[in-house]
Amino acid sequence: MMPGGMRCNTSFAGVWEYTVLLLGYEPLCYLLADDPELVRAVADGVGEAQLRFYDALCAHEAMGSCMIADDLGFKTHTMVAPEVLREIFLPWLGRIVDCIHSHGKVALLHSCGMWEPIMEDLIAIGFDAFHSFEDVIEPVEQFKRRYGDRVGTLGGVDVHVLASGTEATVREYTARVIEECKPGGGWALGSGNTVANYIPAANYLAMLDEGRRLGVY
Known part of the structure; x- marks a missing residue:
């Protein structure tokens, strides 16, 4: 039994990461050139499944927050072009965050790597707080100064x-x-x-x- 007022947090991979797991990172990169509609179809299937999952999960009173773990970048850039993320993957993050919020829960993002090219997109999606900081990419105190008035750190x-x-x-x-x-x-x-x-x-x-x-x- 949890103490009164305590709630659970969960952390599951996001639409981007599960799409990479299903297709493989290198094949996905080739498919973005050769068959982008296949990538979109896989991402849409993952997104629809995750939306149903979070809707059911957040209906539980014990849930307080959900952390989506989607490593969207590496040390110097996003994993694929920002335009690809905006077109195929970020809309699903937005729908999932809206679902979490519709149940009165907190939506958190864990993402490794460089987010800067899509930072404004991620803030606009409505995440309550961001996690994963590495000094060689952006020290947390620098992020807090730049964005701390708009999103939790x-x-x-x-x-x-x-x-x-x-x-x-x-x-x-x-x-x-x-x-x-x-x-x-x-x-x-x-x-x-x-x-x-x-x-x-x-x-x-x-x-x-x-x-x-x-x-x-």
């Missing part, structure tokens, strides 16, 4: 720092991120990406400890 303590730093450097880094991201609210402390099993437990706990020490409003 989740995490941002770089996984490389958590994995390779000392406990002292993790504390110093986390304290700086808190200092820069805390003003104005709309940000939750956490790792920039998945807490991998190669991250020393002491480093992860140091991040949390700094949050308890400095993150209270």
